[in-house]
Amino acid sequence: MNTTFPFGFQLPLAFYLTIYVLTLVVHVVLMAYVLGGSLWLTWASLFPGKEKTPRTMQPVARLLRDWMPFALSGAITAGVAPLLFVQILYQQQFYTANLLLGWRWMVVIPVLIVVFYLLYVVKSRAIASWALPLRVLLACGVATCFLFVAFCWTANHLLSLDQSQWPTVFQSGNAVTSAITLALRLATWVCGTLPVMSLLGLWQLRGMRSRTAKWDAEEALVGTSPTEWDYRFSQENRRLMILSVAGTLSAFIFATLYYSQLDQKVRHSLTGSAGFVWLMVLVTSAVAVILLSLSRRKKSVQELSTLLGLTCAQLIQLVAAASLREVIRLTQADLTAVTQNAADAFQIGGFAVFLIFAVMNAGLITWCIVLVKQK
């Protein structure tokens, strides 16, 4: 761990780590949309505002309700890839943490099934006629389910890091060895989902604004004037931008507190040769997100260049965060064993098969989207 992650490692380990980090980032983007989106809907339900149209009926909430079931499906599908590679890299740690959590880990599946169906309920038109408390309860229920899943993943990850605690955890049944560390790490990730969700929301808002005819027609039914309509979009843009800044800042604060809880050796790795570059990249991209968001917060529709800039900064930030996450893990893991696992797996054939079909299916997925775009 004397060179910037993952360059200091042997080729097989560096290869699997890179694939793991990249696939994890794809999963995190979709997961952030779902988790951040559920928190937005909860906020909109709890505080409907004083305007004629309640926040739950305003553009972002409508988009979220419409797209969250697909995003959850995408998040789960995208989650399979990092789940596969984590088993190559950290098999013993991951499996033991799973087993130590036992039914508390397994319960993630029924919870996700329930929340999946709840998202379809949230999306259905029928809930418009529901009483307000019931709608609030539904939104809170969805967010609670996602937060619970996030809690389980965090507990699992922290447990997998601390091998010395495994027998004690097994004996006591208490899967949380340090409540503060867990809370800070969970808070970091939850807050970190907000800017990602905001960014995806901004892209969707831009798309929605461009489909003026359809939007006009729908809005005409509830008697919204074009001026009100403009105002509403600019408000939603501003809210998303503020959320992005608030999420980035709070994630940064919680991450700093989490850092203070880490072992001296781990902190050295993060600020040393393995993590320093990524730390700088993370801070720089976070600052870029904050500055861009603040400077463009009053626009009613974001320009393409702003969105592209925000997207690049956000993606770089996620790659940096995921890399630092691995630096922390590798510092605590048996590096010799992890290197050997990767080297052994590297000898197994099949990569060419994967590559061929990955390219082919990426093409077919693009084709599906093109077909739909031509409608």
Place this chain on the structure above:
Amino acid sequence: MNPVYPVNDYGPLMPGLVMAAVAIVHVFLAQFAVGGGILLCYFQWLAMTGRNTTARLFVNGYFKILVLISFVLGAMTGVGIWFTSIQVSAPTIGQMVFNFHWIWATEWTFFSLEVVAGYCFYRYHNQLTDRTNLTLLGLYAFAAWMSLFWINGILSWQLTPGSWLETHSLTDGFFNPGFWPSLFFRTIVCMTLAALIGCIVVNVIPSLDRSEKQELINRAAHLMTPMLAMPLLGGWYLLSMPEDSRSWVLGGSPAMMLFFMISVGASLAIGSYALIGLWFQKLYINGATATLLLFMAFGATAGGEFVREGSRKPYTIRHVVYSNGIRPQDVAELRRRGCVADDPFPVTFESKLPSANIELGAKVFRRQCAVCHTMEGANAIVHLTGTWDTDQMRMNIAKLQQTKPFMPPFAGTAKELECLIQYIRWVKSKRQQNSDEDISQETLERITHWLDEAGTEPADVHGVSTSAMAAREGSSR
């Protein structure tokens, strides 16, 4: 040597049962998703070519069910089966992931295509042309079937690794002796399940009259005609199985035989009804009957999956990992060192163990037996050894693979075996017996003698070299 993992206590259920429950539900849903894609393509084609105008209604209604059931429950139980496998046998799933991670990654790319094509159709089919809809459904069906193709290679490898045992080549492992019969058989099962669910869906479409429903039902039944090939494919699959595994299914193990007969009987009933009633006589089938047939199909799937899992005994991956997670090549070392010497996890499933020996025995039980057995619940050791006296117990467990050929060899020291017996006797005595029994040297010598006599190899390869074994099993390809 595999690391020692903690083992959770599931009360009266053994982890294997939890695994079976999740696996059966997942297989059923996943196969419905695959068959559903094929059925939808067929009906879309019927609608757009004017052969059956009401087929369009069916496609829209059926796809909503497919999304709500298969996309949600199917996808989630798919992840669930992964988590459950870890709970049941971490070394097994670890080995499968290790050997086939790129195959799994390839399957994931098809699964991604399946999700995207499916959602594109789901969201936009009302705004797209017939041709585009058929293309999307075609891509969905293709991706779903390809998912089956890849996963089938990994699953069939567990029972029939064939020449992979010698070559360790990915191609040999993937296209193992059981691959093709299993793939064709499963494809027919997928189409049957989709057709049966189709019959239920037709019955709940309110705008169709009886003759329209009958026409659609008879069309759906077309997907069940390949069931005619099932006996042939089933026979091929049985022939591809290793001899000992086949013998469990064909009478060697009453439980396995029973489940096999349930599967065969249910399939026969569904197939006969489909072919004679729906295909030749063009009968109408109401929702209740279709649901009943679907339940029978679930029974057949459950029976088939039970047989597939059970016939691998004493392995979870033939000649690679035993059902208790221990690898065949580690048995000799564990006999020397002890199977719980590296086990850092304390015993938590018993509250008050009266002696160090009984505690050691409890650990041995957890390490070697707990995946498939409980002490007093399902498949209980106390009941299975109920008629054995102490000496019989010592000999039978020392020579376990000969006592019951579908059991793995005992993989521990003589002292560990004796402690296991003390633990079993303590539980048998309703946990009343408190004295710490000394273990005599003579007892240990006798146990060692029996252990040596039985050897460290499983019953099916006693005295057969690995290469000869691989050649023998690979020759059935």
